Amino acid sequence: MTLRAGLIQLNSSDDPVANLPRTQGLIAQAVGQGAKFVATPEVTNVLSTSRSHQKSVLQHEEQDQTLATLRKQAADLGIWLLIGSIGLLTEDTDGRFANRSFLIDPQGKIKARYDKIHMFDVQVTESETYRESDGYRPGETATLAETPFGTVGMSICYDMRFPHLYRQLAQAGATILTAPAAFSPVTGAAHWHSLLRARAIENGCFVIAPAQTGDHDIRKGKPRSTYGHSLVVDPWGEVLLDAGAEEGAYVVDLDLGQVEVARKRVPSLSHDRPFRLDRG
Numbered sequence: 561m562t563l564r565a566g567l568i569q570l571n572s573s574d575d576p577v578a579n580l581p582r583t584q585g586l587i588a589q590a591v592g593q594g595a596k597f598v599a600t601p602e603v604t605n606v607l608s609t610s611r612s613h614q615k616s617v618l619q620h621e622e623q624d625q626t627l628a629t630l631r632k633q634a635a636d637l638g639i640w641l642l643i644g645s646i647g648l649l650t651e652d653t654d655g656r657f658a659n660r661s662f663l664i665d666p667q668g669k670i671k672a673r674y675d676k677i678h679m680f681d682v683q684v685t686e687s688e689t690y691r692e693s694d695g696y697r698p699g700e701t702a703t704l705a706e707t708p709f710g711t712v713g714m715s716i717c718y719d720m721r722f723p724h725l726y727r728q729l730a731q732a733g734a735t736i737l738t739a740p741a742a743f744s745p746v747t748g749a750a751h752w753h754s755l756l757r758a759r760a761i762e763n764g765c766f767v768i769a770p771a772q773t774g775d776h777d778i779r780k781g782k783p784r785s786t787y788g789h790s791l792v793v794d795p796w797g798e799v800l801l802d803a804g805a806e807e808g809a810y811v812v813d814l815d816l817g818q819v820e821v822a823r824k825r826v827p828s829l830s831h832d833r834p835f836r837l838d839r840g
Contacts, residue, residue, distance in 0.1 A: 563709045563814045566590025566598040567770040567790040571807045573777035574608035576617055580626055584633055589809035591637050597709065599642035600630075601770040601790070602717050602742040603659070606647055610781030611695045618657055620649045627662065635668030640707060644740025644770055645676065645716050647696075656697040661714050661740060663705045671707070674714035675699025678722055684746045692718070702729060710735035710816055713765070717741040720755045720769075723762065730763035731829055735819045737765045741786075742772035748787025753799070760793040764823040766814055767793040773805055795822035 568586045572579045583604055590598045605626040608614050621627065626646055634641040641664040648658045659676040677700070679693035702725060703714045713729030713736070720726075720739050729737060737759060743752055760767040773788025790803035792812050801812040823829065 561709065561816045563816055564594045564596055565768060565792065565812055565814055566593065566595030567768065567792065567801065567803060567810045567812070568598065568600045569771055569773050569788060569790045569803045569807055569810065570601050570604065571774040571776060572603060572605075572607040572772060574606055574610070574613055574617070574779055574781070575777075576606040576626055579605060580629055583626075584629065586807075586809040587630070587633060587641070588637070590811055591639055593809070593811045595639065595811050597640040597642070597707075599644060599738060599740060599768055599770045601644040601772045602740045603772065604644055604646055607742060607772060607776050607778075607784060607786075608781060609778060609784050613780040614647060614657060614695060615649075615655070618647050618649050621660070624648060631664050631668040631670070634664040634666065638666045640664065640666060642712075642738055642740070642768075642770075644738075650697065652697055654697075657695055658699075659692075659696045659716060661716055661738070663707075663712060663714065672703050672705035672712070672714060674703035674716070675701070676716040676719065677702070677725065678718045680718040684744055688744065688746065690744075704729060704732055704734055710819070713737045715739050717743065720759060723759065726759045726763050726765075727829070730765055734763070735765055735816065737763065737767045739767060739769040740771070741769055743787040745785050745787045748789065752787060752789060753791065756791050756793050757797045757799065760795055761797040762828065764795045764819055764826070764829065766795060766816075766819065767791070771803070773807060795819050
């Protein structure tokens with residue numbers, strides 16, 4: 561079975577109203593090129609570095625206009641749509657948001673939700689520091705979703721540095737791993753391709769990673785840039801698509817039979833063994 565997948569590479573601003581029609585237009589472009597499964601990046605609705613601004617523009621899931629509009633578009637186009645993630649208000653007493661990915665079916669229904677588990681709390685350089693957990697609460701549940709083209713294991717961005725998450729998803733049946741992202745240019749140049757290729761190889765899965773890109777239009781808060789290079793990697797580790805740095809809609813054909821082929825060649829998912837740690 562062959563699946564034509566579309567990856568939407570965005571340069572989102574901190575204005576969700578302005579971002580939405582651009583996202584819709586790129587989704588339509590991908591479908592116009594034959595895509596039946598389309599994926600958008602992390603924080604599709606709004607990319608912001610200001611917690612106060614996020615609080616003023618984010619909505620709860622039930623009221624979120626990006627989610628409602630993209631669900632309708634998926635139904636109108638008859639496609640599967642991965643909304644890589646959107647920032648959402650929650651009922652948490654500490655006021656933190658959710659970074660939530662949605663898989664939408666061709667009827668516009670929410671097939672699966674996934675809240676990002678691992679928070680990007682790092683100091684990349686002396687001047688580039690992130691504390692995602694200050695604004696977003698971590699999820700606690702890994703997510704699998706059944707589709708006609710395979711079992712999808714969902715993740716978001718920084719998750720890709722935690723291989724045990726992907727191994728558990730693959731051992732539970734995932735054949736496609738999604739990793740929408742808004743990756744730092746510094747860590748992107750150093751690690752993006754290596755991490756995604758490794759996750760594909762060690763699990764014998766396709767990895768689909770739509771990304772934010774470029775210098776973002778930020779009205780309030782610190783400036784923000786992202787790496788781009790939306791990527792699709794096959795189960796043998798071959799890069800099938802690298803979108804480079806330009807915003808746009810990109811399509812690629814996936815030979816889904818390659819999952820079984822790769823796993824027969826190297827059946828490492830069934831070779832785990834218990835072991836002891838000896839400090840000597």
